[in-house]
Amino acid sequence: MLSKTYVQACLDGDANIFDLDDYIDYWHDNDTGVTLREFLGLTPYEYQEWGKNSDSIFRDILRCRREGIDFAEYERMSDTNRIAARSYDEEAIDRLRKESNE
Template sequence: MEGRLMSDFITLCLQEKRRPEEIDDYVDAWHDGEPALPLHEFLGMTPAEYQLWVQAPSILPLILDARRTGKDAAGLIAQFNALHHG
């Protein structure tokens, strides 16, 4: 995997060229390479999305859904939590 020569992981997932469960391969490639980008940028995440994903990796499908619909993942998660824990 060549840093800037490839699409980021999130973009590839949205294009259905990668599956969410393949994210560990991308993280490994970042660690194995000479990263020119922070991991969140390499994966194609915003800092807020990355923070959510680090705290709860199972949130990745929600991040992808938010991207597909043009919504903010952090906002959607906050709304979800308010509905289910409020």
């Protein structure tokens, strides 16, 4: 039934944040031959952080994957730098960095 990991399905537009429970249920009900972490498509660090937080952390994980940002590095960023990391506007990035240094 599910031929992609949850993360890959989300990135491809075939699943969304609300489908997480369905993926977990499928993993529990079927012999997938892989760990839940692998089935969801998470790195060891992402899986560990998900265990410490709520499911809403997947929004940040998916954002990082789309933008090519290492999630562990993203977690260490200040809020200002996280906003800048998500921005495509170079002027906005420079402005945020200047404001955070003042």
